[in-house]
Amino acid sequence: MRPIFLLLILFSSMASPAHAALRIFACEPEWGSLVEVLAGEDAEVYVATHAKQDVHRIEARPSLISKVRRADLVVCTGGELESGWLPVLLQRGANPKVQSAPGLFYAAEQVPRLEVPQNADRSKGDLHIGGNPHVHLDPHRLLLIAEALHGSLASVDPDNAASYAQRFEDFAKQWRVAIERWEERTEPIRDKRVIVHHAQWVYLNEWLGLEQVGTLEPLPGLPPTTRHLSGLVDAMERDPAYAIVRGAYADPKPSAWLAKRTGICALLVPYTVGGSDEAKDLFSLFDETIEILLSAEDCPQ
Amino acid sequence: MFSFQLRSGHALIIALTLATLPVLPVQAEEIDDDAPASSSNRGLEGFKNFNPKFSLIFDGIYYRDNVEGEGEVLADELAGINHAHGDDDHGHEHGTLEEGFNLREAELMMSGAVDPYFSMFFSLAVSDSDIELEELYFETLGLPAGLALKGGKFLSDIGYQNAHHPHTWDFVDQNLPYRTFFGAHGLLDTGLQLTYLAPTDTYLLLGAEVLQGKQDKFGTLVDDDSLSSDAGPRIFTGFLKLGPDLGLDHALQLGTSLAYASQHQEDHSDDVNTELLEGDSGILGFDLVYKRMPTGAYGKGGVKLATEYFFMNKRLEVIESSADPGLVGEDAEGKQDGLYVQATWGFASRWQLGGRYEVVGLINEIEEGGAMEDLESSDRFATAITWSPTEFSRLRLQGSTGNFSFEDGESERVNQVYLQLILSLGAHGAHRY
Numbered sequence: 001m002r003p004i005f006l007l008l009i010l011f012s013s014m015a016s017p018a019h020a021a022l023r024i025f026a027c028e029p030e031w032g033s034l035v036e037v038l039a040g041e042d043a044e045v046y047v048a049t050h051a052k053q054d055v056h057r058i059e060a061r062p063s064l065i066s067k068v069r070r071a072d073l074v075v076c077t078g079g080e081l082e083s084g085w086l087p088v089l090l091q092r093g094a095n096p097k098v099q100s101a102p103g104l105f106y107a108a109e110q111v112p113r114l115e116v117p118q119n120a121d122r123s124k125g126d127l128h129i130g131g132n133p134h135v136h137l138d139p140h141r142l143l144l145i146a147e148a149l150h151g152s153l154a155s156v157d158p159d160n161a162a163s164y165a166q167r168f169e170d171f172a173k174q175w176r177v178a179i180e181r182w183e184e185r186t187e188p189i190r191d192k193r194v195i196v197h198h199a200q201w202v203y204l205n206e207w208l209g210l211e212q213v214g215t216l217e218p219l220p221g222l223p224p225t226t227r228h229l230s231g232l233v234d235a236m237e238r239d240p241a242y243a244i245v246r247g248a249y250a251d252p253k254p255s256a257w258l259a260k261r262t263g264i265c266a267l268l269v270p271y272t273v274g275g276s277d278e279a280k281d282l283f284s285l286f287d288e289t290i291e292i293l294l295s296a297e298d299c300p301q
Numbered sequence: 302m303f304s305f306q307l308r309s310g311h312a313l314i315i316a317l318t319l320a321t322l323p324v325l326p327v328q329a330e331e332i333d334d335d336a337p338a339s340s341s342n343r344g345l346e347g348f349k350n351f352n353p354k355f356s357l358i359f360d361g362i363y364y365r366d367n368v369e370g371e372g373e374v375l376a377d378e379l380a381g382i383n384h385a386h387g388d389d390d391h392g393h394e395h396g397t398l399e400e401g402f403n404l405r406e407a408e409l410m411m412s413g414a415v416d417p418y419f420s421m422f423f424s425l426a427v428s429d430s431d432i433e434l435e436e437l438y439f440e441t442l443g444l445p446a447g448l449a450l451k452g453g454k455f456l457s458d459i460g461y462q463n464a465h466h467p468h469t470w471d472f473v474d475q476n477l478p479y480r481t482f483f484g485a486h487g488l489l490d491t492g493l494q495l496t497y498l499a500p501t502d503t504y505l506l507l508g509a510e511v512l513q514g515k516q517d518k519f520g521t522l523v524d525d526d527s528l529s530s531d532a533g534p535r536i537f538t539g540f541l542k543l544g545p546d547l548g549l550d551h552a553l554q555l556g557t558s559l560a561y562a563s564q565h566q567e568d569h570s571d572d573v574n575t576e577l578l579e580g581d582s583g584i585l586g587f588d589l590v591y592k593r594m595p596t597g598a599y600g601k602g603g604v605k606l607a608t609e610y611f612f613m614n615k616r617l618e619v620i621e622s623s624a625d626p627g628l629v630g631e632d633a634e635g636k637q638d639g640l641y642v643q644a645t646w647g648f649a650s651r652w653q654l655g656g657r658y659e660v661v662g663l664i665n666e667i668e669e670g671g672a673m674e675d676l677e678s679s680d681r682f683a684t685a686i687t688w689s690p691t692e693f694s695r696l697r698l699q700g701s702t703g704n705f706s707f708e709d710g711e712s713e714r715v716n717q718v719y720l721q722l723i724l725s726l727g728a729h730g731a732h733r734y
Contacts, residue, residue, distance in 0.1 A: 050549050054598055057692075061552035061592065061734050062504035062544025069447055069498050080729065084692070087731040091420065094498045096443040099417065221691055223599055223650050251598050251650065 022157050025067050025098075027076035027086065028055055029273040030136040031107055033282050035075055038150050038167050042160050046071075051248045051275035055081060056221070060088035068093030071103075073156050075149065078106025079113065079133035102155035108133045110148040111141040114202050136272070137204035139179045139286060146171060178283060182290055189242065189293060195232065195264070197224075197246035197255060200271065204289070213241050216254045224254035236262040243296035247271035265299035267292050353413030353421075354728030358468045360405040362398060363720040370400035372717045373474075380676040380706045381481055382615055382635030382667050383518055398719075404428070408435065408468065410730070418443045422455075424466075436489070447498040457488040458496070458508055459538050459558035460609055461588040469732055471605070471645050472685050473699045473719040477659040478611050478639030482584060484518045488560065491515065492534055504544030504554070512536040519613075520562025520582060527577055527621050528566050535564045550594045554734060558586040565615060574624040578633055580617035586610065590734070599650035600689070610640040612664070619670070633669040637662055637676075645687075653687040662706070677706035681715075695723040 022043040026032035032047035039045070046067050049055055055077075068074060068089045076082050090099060097103040113131030135141050150168035154161035190209040194201075197216045205212050214235065218228040236258075244255045244266040252268070259266035269292050270279035279285040366372035374397060398405075406426035414420045420442055424435040438453030456464045462479060464487075475485045492512035499505040514520045514535030522530045540558040547553055562582045569576040588609040596602035615635040622628040639661035647653050662678035681703030689695045699719040706712040 048549070052596070053549070053594060057595065057600060059552060059592060059594065059734055060731065062506075062542065062554050063502075063546035063552065065498070066502060066504040066544070066546070070500050083729045084731055088733050091440060091442070092449075092498070092733075094444065094447045094449045094496070096445065099442050249598055251601075 022072045023070050025071040025074045027082055030282065031075045033273045034146055034149060037171050037282065038146060038164055039153055040167055042157065042163060051270065051272045054249045056084065058085045060085040064089050065092045068098060069095050071095060071098050073103055073105065073152065074098040075105045075107065077108050077133050079108035079130040080128040081133040102152045105149060105152045107145045108135045110145045111135055114206060132199065132202050134200040135203050137201065138207040139175065139182065140207065141203060143172060143175055178286065182286055186290055186293065192242035195241045195244045197250040200247060201245055216258065229254060229258055232258060233261050236264060240264055243267050243293065245269050248275040265296040267296055353411050356410050356725055356727030356730055358408035359724040360468060361722045362403045362405060362473060363401065364398040364403055365400055366715060366717040368713065368715055372715050373397045375705050375713070375715055376477065376480055378707060379481060379661060379679040380708045381662055381665060382613070382637045383481060408466070415439065447500060449496045451494040454489070454491040455494070457490065457510055457512065457538055458494065459488060459540050459560055460586050461556060461590050461607055462609065463487040464733065468723050468725065471643060471655050472657055472683055473697060473721045476641040476657065477661045477679065477681060478609065478641055481639055481661045482519055482611055482613055488519065490536060502546055504542065506542040508540045510538040512538070514562060514564065519560065519584065520565050522564065523566040523568040523577065525568060525577060528579060531564045535562060537561045552592045552734065554590045556588040560584045565617065567617065575621055576619065576624065577621040578617040579620050580615065582613065582615040584611055584613045595647055597650060600647040600653065601650045603647040605645045608640065608642040610638065612638040628670050631670040633667065635667045636664050638664045651689050655685040655687065657683045676708065677712060679703065679705045692729065693725045697721040
């Protein structure tokens with residue numbers, strides 16, 4: 001047995017690149033993309049999850065611990081979203097650099113949050129006491145996060161501070177132009193009413209002026225029930241919504257069920273980078289999201 | 302005893318009071334791109350998660366078997382080299398189930414960062430007759446070069462199942478190999494652990510532990526005037542874990558462990574004769590855990606496969622024998638192994654199906670004073686179906702059928718049924734792989 005282990009050790013140490021400028025561990029694809037924009041070729045970015053996984057339920061698997069062990073910066077959402085796995089990675093990664101800021105960056109802590117509960121009572125579902133952590137779908141908040149993140153990159157890697165600042169300036173310029181474009185494009189759907197699968201769209205809704213009038217989940221984190229969906233059917237008969245929105249990892253059946261009974265358009269929105277073939281980076285994620293939302297006017301199904 | 306209970310009671314009250322402190326409400330505000338950076342800190346208060354974290358575990362079980370409620374006791378008395386310690390005064394041992402309703406210990410846990418250098422974990426097992434310190438340990442956060450030090454009373458990191466708390470198990474009960482070699486709780490002791498995590502893409506963890514050796518099974522000591530106990534620590538372990546990177550949807554961990562008890566004593570006395578033995582004991586183990594991450598929501602499509610093998614070798618010397626004084630000084634050597642294989646599958650959102658096969662004593666022999674005795678093996682097959690309404694509650698139905706062999710050569714078919722409810726109140730605990 002022993003020679004095999006030694007061989008594996010040897011192999012794994014050879015397989016790792018001899019030198020990379022900055023190693024960055026991103027919990028979710030949206031932060032991986034943002035880091036790639038801000039750090040460019042100065043960093044090697046590892047993204048721990050993909051768009052089709054439920055980030056509430058990731059396993060603290062050994063390979064993730066190894067990635068944290070060698071990271072110079074860990075970029076996650078925070079706000080309890082990763083509380084089932086990130087603490088284990090940080091503890092067992094045995095890496096003093098990423099235990100706190102600036103080596104540990106929580107995106108949701110950089111911006112004000114919505115849906116902060118008055119008290120953390122789980123009879124209301126899996127609420128996060130710091131508010132809704134799914135912050136990245138508001139591009140204004142994303143810009144604030146980018147601004148703070150480029151500061152963290154500069155603190156962790158001061159030698160390249162100037163290039164991080166430059167990349168942020170470039171990104172901010174393009175992003176502001178894009179925001180204007182998106183806001184103009186979505187003018188026709190402002191004030192529309194939507195039903196969502198899980199309450200992970202509140203920041204998108206707030207930005208676009210969409211009104212969330214129901215969730216397929218009876219409470220956050222609980223799967224849809226027939227009884228709850230029937231209640232939605234009744235409500236929709238009185239006052240129909242514009243669209244039913246779900247993300248990549250959500251079960252498509254409840255949306256389809258409700259769409260069939262109410263005639264409301266069910267939409268699969270990428271939610272994060274990689275959630276659809278077109279959503280390759282942050283710009284295309286928002287482009288794609290907006291085009292899909294607009295498509296409900298003339299429902300693709 | 303009274304003062305201890307009083308203090309524990311206070312801790313409980315304090316814990317519950319703190320846990321219900323209202324969280325500061327934070328107003329969401331309009332955001333302006335050009336706002337000064339400081340504005341991005343607004344709303345931070347809401348994130349100051351209360352530190353330390355508290356949680357309380359409820360673990361209730363309805364239990365039935367075909368052997369008048371003795372199933373759990375019999376599982377601890379299987380034919381093997383660790384058997385017959387002569388002290389039957391345990392009666393209904395802590396953690397043993399009886400037919401009907403059972404409330405296993407309430408587990409009160411508290412954890413958090415002490416400062417930037419240490420984190421601490423505390424868990425207390427409370428039952429109607431007993432309060433027991435289950436774990437209390439610190440872990441370092443700031444050591445360089447991938448090193449980490451843990452100290453206090455903790456579950457050893459040997460094997461795979463050992464370090465997992467009962468409420469995170471995939472089955473209601475502990476598997477037979479662990480029960481046989483370490484006891485229902487696994488190897489839990491006071492001492493120090495040093496681990497080294499290599500800076501490689503492949504997860505490679507090396508660890509060593511020195512433990513005091515206060516054990517009921519492995520490295521146990523007998524309270525008798527003829528036997529003395531060495532100064533601790535008396536248990537030494539080493540382990541290696543390897544986890545190749547299989548991408549975002551699969552994970553594998555391979556491990557091997559070694560545990561050595563420098564002193565192990567046994568009392569084989571019966572009503573008439575006294576026989577005392579002393580020596581040392583070693584265990585070698587291999588483990589493999591594979592997981593496929595869920596492909597759907599609420600755990601649907603997740604697969605987990607875990608298997609472990611242990612081999613124990615015990616070398617004792619007869620210290621005292623009233624029946625045959627000639628035996629004194631003779632060697633007694635025992636060898637026994639055990640293995641389990643278990644799999645779980647998230648066949649639907651929130652539902653999980655599990656199966657486990659476990660066997661102890663494929664090798665099962667004792668050689669005493671030149672006489673060799675071969676003991677029978679025991680095995681069991683268990684299936685469990687688990688429904689988890691949320692991550693904080695879990696309802697499980699488990700059935701098992703075992704063929705248990707005993708030292709007298711008899712064997713018995715033991716069928717067991719469990720209905721278990723686990724509830725977790727408080728902080729969302731992070732779970733290890």
